């Protein structure tokens with residue numbers, strides 16, 4: 053195996069960047085060329101059909117069969133022009149990632165002739181044989197039908213020869229089996245609630261949309277090395293590997309110049325992303341060696357989620373053109389920064405106002421503060437659910453690793469906004485304010501700088517930070533589908549805005565004036581959510597103590613974190629707003645536990661295999677070399693050998709000790725797995741995996757990593773960190 057390692061390194065050094073030409077000189081020539089966007093709809097649809105789809109996008113009204121047929125004909129004509137021969141419904145099963153089932157346009161006509169056809173029915177609905185997607189028990193196999201249904205708010209796209217139609221995925225009985233359905237419901241809820249609240253400030257607002265700008269971090273690993281690491285290939289992370297003598301200590305990778313081969317990959321990625329209308333804006337090196345980031349300009353949340361999933365697919369595909377493999381795992385390398393996916397989120401109105409951005413006058417600033425305060429309160433009330441929405445087997449390795457927020461939720465606001473909230477808390481009282489007091493407060497509110505972006509002190513350690521015109525949910529993992537945290541955030545804010553609305557209305561009904569009612573309601577929220585506000589260093593040990601004192605929760609165990617999806621407050625939040633019903637919620641939780649179990653199970657198996665059939669034999673082989681050396685020294689020098697071979701004798705003993713440890717730990721791990729596998733229900737099984745299986749991964753690795761340091765490099769069967777991280 054070592055030979056493969058060296059020849060692959062040679063090959064890597066020989067690799068030349070593969071430059072791909074852009075489809076055209078100007079990006080605007082081809083931006084969005086492969087999506088069925090508004091412009092294409094106008095061109096390919098009748099006026100009636102176009103208006104119908106627009107209404108459906110804006111109002112969520114269903115599209116009838118006649119119009120669906122008309123849209124299908126137009127969409128097909130457009131797609132065929134681009135070379136499409138097949139179509140697929142593209143959806144987001146609970147496994148993670150996306151799924152698709154391709155069908156040719158080919159059909160038999162009534163006369164039996166072969167025709168190319170695409171009907172409204174095929175556009176609107178498909179019935180993938182869905183029995184093998186996880187449903188958390190919602191679908192019994194005898195009624196394994198699940199339907200995908202067209203989501204017209206995210207444009208269809210063509211990749212290669214296939215027209216892909218973004219869809220939701222629901223069971224025969226209408227329950228959500230995917231990530232998109234609850235997100236769409238949550239976005240609808242936040243639209244309604246926020247539009248209501250906006251009426252206090254501007255009656256012209258009729259729609260509020262949630263925005264998302266994601267920042268995708270990832271690693272690129274040369275494919276030859278990737279394949280020489282079965283752990284990377286099977287689990288997306290290294291389950292062993294001693295730290296490289298040099299890694300990120302010098303901070304010399306962050307924002308450094310992008311290596312040529314990586315840059316060629318990024319360029320091709322951008323061309324393809326632009327064709328799909330993904331407005332990729334930023335690319336740069338990240339903190340860790342071989343780690344990078346891409347981020348687009350933000351867009352409407354549902355669309356942004358789809359675009360993120362799409363670009364992850366593009367990255368997987370395009371990285372291969374450049375002999376790379378892309379890693380989205382949150383912690384592919386121990387003790388090296390992992391990959392997150394900051395979710396920049398805000399609400400904005402159809403009148404063009406970003407509600408999380410300060411305005412020009414006291415009134416718009418009061419609106420701004422209203423949305424800030426309600427957002428904080430939502431995070432405060434649902435901190436456990438926020439955590440649950442980002443906690444996975446893989447992200448748990450990253451959280452709290454001194455590079456990513458801890459498992460404690462808190463909000464950072466910056467001095468300007470904090471000061472303003474403190475002032476409202478102090479100055480507003482339950483009694484009627486004097487006109488002077490009110491004027492003074494309004495004046496101060498009016499003084500919030502219009503552009504906070506440059507004035508906002510950045511706090512990179514906060515899991516949920518205000519950054520001038522948006523909140524940045526930083527705890528989201530690199531491999532995650534943003535739909536899950538975004539559904540939770542939007543649902544929680546929607547519920548909170550409804551509460552706020554009720555309080556203000558209540559006060560107004562009691563005769564309190566509108567602006568004073570808003571002040572009073574805000575003050576209540578500021579007081580009630582104070583504990584979630586934290587401006588200090590979230591990575592510090594003091595914060596853990598302080599958070600505990602404040603009564604904030606800190607859950608690092610994945611199955612325990614997930615169980616918050618079952619809490620009464622979560623049920624109330626989701627069920628009352630129609631985002632997920634009780635059985636849908638239950639099913640989702642089951643799938644999360646199963647995912648966790650499977651991830652740990654696979655890692656444990658892979659590590660067990662590698663330990664026993666790669667590492668132990670190698671260590672023993674090297675031990676034999678050492679022993680031969682010792683015995684030859686003894687032959688040559690007699691008793692004097694003790695002095696000459698002393699350290700080799702110690703090494704022989706150390707190898708024996710470690711090999712023995714590894715073998716017995718692997719055996720114990722197998723037993724722990726067997727015991728855990730027998731446990732039902734999934735929640736208990738997941739807890740058992742967490743408690744009694746996952747700990748072995750570290751324990752076994754410890755000895756392997758020590759062996760890596762002493763065994764002859766030429767014999768070591770796996771590429772090491774220095775190779776994985778410093779080629780490209």
Ligand code: ADP
Nearest residue numbers: 263264265266347348349350396397398521522
């Ligand atoms: P950072 O300084 O954190 O790297 P960037 O300026 O690169 O931030 O922006 C990160 C993401 O936030 C981008 O996708 C950007 O479009 C998005 N973004 C900017 N303003 C908003 C906003 N008001 N709402 C949502 N996302 C936003």
Ligand code: MG
Nearest residue numbers: 267394396524
């Ligand atoms: Mg950011």
